[in-house]
Amino acid sequence: MDEEDKKEKSGFWGSTLSKLKSALKRTRHEVVDEVLERESVDESVEADQGAGADSHSAITVSEVSQNSSGSKENVSTLSPPHSPSQSSSSRAKAPPRPIDSEYLEELEEKLIKADIGVKTAELMVDHLRKEAKSKNWQSNDVEEFLKTEFAKTLKQSPNHKLQYKEGKLNLYLVVGVNGTGKTTSIGKLCYRFKSEGKKVLVAAADTFRAAAESQLEIWAERAQVDICRLPDGSDPGAVVFKALNTAKEEGYDVIIIDTAGRLHNKANLMAELGKIRGVIEKHGKGLPLEALLVLDASTGQNGMKQAEVFTEVCPLTGVILTKLDGTAKGGIVFGISSELNIPVKLIGLGEKMDDLRDFEPELFVEALFG
Ligand SMILES: Nc1nc2c(ncn2[C@@H]2O[C@H](COP(=O)(O)OP(=O)(O)OP(=O)(O)O)[C@@H](O)[C@H]2O)c(=O)[nH]1
Numbered sequence: 001m002d003e004e005d006k007k008e009k010s011g012f013w014g015s016t017l018s019k020l021k022s023a024l025k026r027t028r029h030e031v032v033d034e035v036l037e038r039e040s041v042d043e044s045v046e047a048d049q050g051a052g053a054d055s056h057s058a059i060t061v062s063e064v065s066q067n068s069s070g071s072k073e074n075v076s077t078l079s080p081p082h083s084p085s086q087s088s089s090s091r092a093k094a095p096p097r098p099i100d101s102e103y104l105e106e107l108e109e110k111l112i113k114a115d116i117g118v119k120t121a122e123l124m125v126d127h128l129r130k131e132a133k134s135k136n137w138q139s140n141d142v143e144e145f146l147k148t149e150f151a152k153t154l155k156q157s158p159n160h161k162l163q164y165k166e167g168k169l170n171l172y173l174v175v176g177v178n179g180t181g182k183t184t185s186i187g188k189l190c191y192r193f194k195s196e197g198k199k200v201l202v203a204a205a206d207t208f209r210a211a212a213e214s215q216l217e218i219w220a221e222r223a224q225v226d227i228c229r230l231p232d233g234s235d236p237g238a239v240v241f242k243a244l245n246t247a248k249e250e251g252y253d254v255i256i257i258d259t260a261g262r263l264h265n266k267a268n269l270m271a272e273l274g275k276i277r278g279v280i281e282k283h284g285k286g287l288p289l290e291a292l293l294v295l296d297a298s299t300g301q302n303g304m305k306q307a308e309v310f311t312e313v314c315p316l317t318g319v320i321l322t323k324l325d326g327t328a329k330g331g332i333v334f335g336i337s338s339e340l341n342i343p344v345k346l347i348g349l350g351e352k353m354d355d356l357r358d359f360e361p362e363l364f365v366e367a368l369f370g
């Protein structure tokens with residue numbers, strides 16, 4: 001399949017290669033260039049300097065990102081020195097090295113640092129050790145090897161496609177800690193379904209913060225879909241109950257449920273989600289349901305822990321990985337696929353309406369190595 005075919009196949013909602021490539025600039029440096037010792041160009045700096053119109057979605061070098069341990073780290077230290085005269089096509093590779101134990105150790109460390117996941121990194125390096133020995137490889141053979149391994153890792157978790165059953169009322173329960181991008185992703189998803197001609201209702205079940213409902217209202221208005229809400233502080237289960245009744249009576253195709261990311265404590269949050277699940281199980285019995293966890297890619301390994309906590313109260317069917325634009329932590333995609341066994345279904349590549357894309361493993365890997 002050549003590049004043009006891929007773009008065509010992807011269509012409006014697919015993750016077109018060029019969009020992905022530009023959104024994954026930092027991830028590419030961190031996961032591919034750093035790991036392969038490629039002398040890379042910090043293209044995001046060039047983009048920040050040159051593209052004023054798109055600058056809202058690109059993080060500048062002086063900004064900080066939250067790393068996996070929750071501490072702040074300067075992004076600029078993650079990227080190699082900027083050389084304005086180079087272009088991405090002229091990215092130089094380091095001279096070949098023998099694949100000895102020192103090389104393998106360094107590679108494993110880099111893979112772990114890039115959030116590929118400890119277990120996955122170990123497996124990859126073990127596999128490489130054997131392959132390199134039997135095929136007499138040097139470090140310049142590692143790129144093709146890693147590309148194949150990355151693609152295999154992403155294919156481990158099945159059903160990347162967001163479920164939608166024609167002729168049914170489809171439920172999407174969206175959960176995640178505060179600030180990960182739940183409401184924004186819901187807005188984008190509303191827009192997507194609406195553009196496909198579906199009748200969409202959003203349920204404002206984040207009743208904890210008054211502002212949350214108005215934020216959802218703005219998105220609903222933008223996407224021109226209906227919203228179901230109750231007075232501030234109402235029981236979120238009651239909102240879901242009302243939304244289910246309305247949708248059944250009025251022939252909706254889709255309900256997307258927004259939930260709170262922060263309550264007084266974790267136990268409250270989990271109890272509330274449990275109640276919402278209970279209402280869905282009782283009053284939405286048999287309806288197709290996707291329970292989607294929203295993870296902010298820039299939080300790295302923290303996201304893995306969040307997934308474990310949410311899984312306890314709510315069996316998850318997929319992940320929406322947001323803020324892949326501008327983060328250097330996109331390697332988490334591989335960790336989620338291999339270690340959590342929950343498929344990434346959608347990815348957030350910015351703050352605009354159409355910045356939510358289907359996650360296509362093949363294109364993702366292509367964009368990283370391209
Ligand atoms: N660059 C970028 N920003 C995003 C993306 N998704 C969400 N955001 C931003 O992240 C911030 C938080 O998004 P919200 O949608 O309010 O997050 P939330 O999970 O609903 O937060 P709570 O309601 O507080 O739990 C907003 O400033 C969004 O614009 C993305 O894919 N890329």
Ligand SMILES: [Mg+2]
Nearest residue numbers: 182183206212
């Ligand atoms: Mg919200």
